[in-house]
Amino acid sequence: MAYKFSYEKVNEIIKQLSKEYDIYAPKRFLKQGRYSDTDIVRYDKIEQVEDIVFDEKSDYAAKEILSPITQSLFYFTEDEFRESKEKNKKILIFMRPCDVNAMERQDKIYLQNGGFSDIYYKRMREKVKIALIECTEGWDTCFCVSMDCNKCNNYSIAIRNESNSWLVDVKDDDLTDYFNGEEVDFQLKFIEENELKVNIPEIKNKNILTKLKEHKMWEEYNKRCISCGACTTSCSTCTCFTTTDIIYNENSNVGERRRTTASCQVAGFDNMAGGHMFRTTAGDRMRYKVLHKFYDYKKRFKDYHMCTGCGRCIDRCPEFISIVATVEKMNNAILEIEKEEC
Ligand code: SF4
Ligand code: SF4
Structure with missing residues (x-):
């Protein structure tokens, strides 16, 4: 059933919904952008329709609600612990199709990983309802259609x-009581073509994969990538985090375990006990990220690649490194390897 509402009526509905739901949407934060006097658009609680930014892509993804940048997991004393409490309210998130698809990709990692479910993600995820924002045009760094x-x-x-x-368009019976008004004919539309496109290479065998990992194309990133991690922290599908035990008083054993977003692109991410590191150069780390997004994830979970084509990593990279251009380079490298094999 579809309805039309004035902004005035929408605000009444948001007010009613807020009693039962925490409502999140892309919101503008004045002068908190990367450069002086620039704003940032990121997900936060909204109270009225005027809070929602519709005409810009959010700098950060909707995933920040379900997997916050920092989160207390549990609190401990010497011999016992207590899990952090979950919020009582349900959650309604306004998202574009790419972010909804990103959430499904995160679900596989947090909820279907070798039969293990992350309880902190699961307990929030079970409360989430999706309010889809129609997206018919996108922006110049989007390549969602290719993905x-x-x-x-x-x-x-x-x-x-x-x-x-x-x-x-109201599909969920739990929400029909909130949306009652003038019935209209509304056919949801989607973007059908992006300016930016990418061809995802097929890596046909292990030999090609090994040669691709050793290919000189990755060396370029030793010079270009500054390993800042901006691409992965803004990525709508990245899930890596690190944990820290925070001791409240240096003489006590009382504290909390917190997890914080981490990035495979930052040096030291893969440091192990004994000082061993798997990926010592920016090129190694780039190879790891790109193959994870466009090969490993699909091999593991079968259905689709991890990247949704939201383009946020392209927007955020201070060195103008485009993941689309990197995948195209990977395509060329694979063609070269395949020719050598013939
Ligand atoms: S386009 Fe970039 S930021 Fe978006 S999902 Fe793909 S890798 Fe992540
Ligand atoms: S944002 Fe750019 S420079 Fe920073 S780690 Fe990612 S690719 Fe490298």
């Missing part, structure tokens, strides 16, 4: 934002 992430029908409500009103 088959431009569409989704997994939502509770879907909205088209017009100048002063919303068209809303």
Whole structure:
């Protein structure tokens, strides 16, 4: 069932929904951007329709709600511990199709990893309902169509934002009471073509994979990539984190374990006891990231590649490194290796 609501009515609905749901959407934070006098758009709680940024891609992904940058897992004393408490309210997140598809990719890692479920992710995920934001144009760094992430029908409500009103398709029975108004014909649309496209290479055998890992193409990133991790922290699908035990008082054994977003692109990420490191150069780390997104994840979970084509890593990289250009280089390297094999 679809309805049309004025912004005034939308704000009444948001007010009612807020009693039951924490509502998150892309929101503008003035002068908190990367450069002086620039803003940042990231996910946060909203209280009115005017809080939601519709005309810009958010700098950071919706994943920050379900896998926060930093999170207390449990609290401990010498001989006992207590899990951090979960919030009581349900969660409604306004997302574009790429971010909904990203959440499905994260679900596989957090919930279906060798039969293990991450309880901290699971308990939040079970509370989430999706409010899909119709996205028909995208931006110049989006390549969601190439990654088959431009569409989704997994939502509770879907909205088209017009100048002063919303068209809303309501699929979830739990939400029908909130959305009651003038019935309209509303066919949700999706972007069908991006300016930016990428061809994902097929790595046909282990020999090609080994030669690709050793290929000189990765050396370029030793000079270009500064290992800042901006690409992975803004990525809608990256899930790596590190944990730290915070002791409240240096003479006590009382504290908490916290997990914090980490990045495979930052030197030291893979340090092991005894000082062993797996990836010592920026090129090694780039190879690891790109193969993880465009080969390993699909090999492990079968259905699709990890990358959704949201393009945030391209937007955020201070060295103008494009993952699309890197994948194209990988395509050329594979062709070269295949020719040598013939
Ligand atoms: S790798 Fe880049 S384009 Fe792909 S999901 Fe992550 S941020 Fe988006
Ligand atoms: S954002 Fe760019 S420079 Fe920073 S780690 Fe990623 S690829 Fe390297």
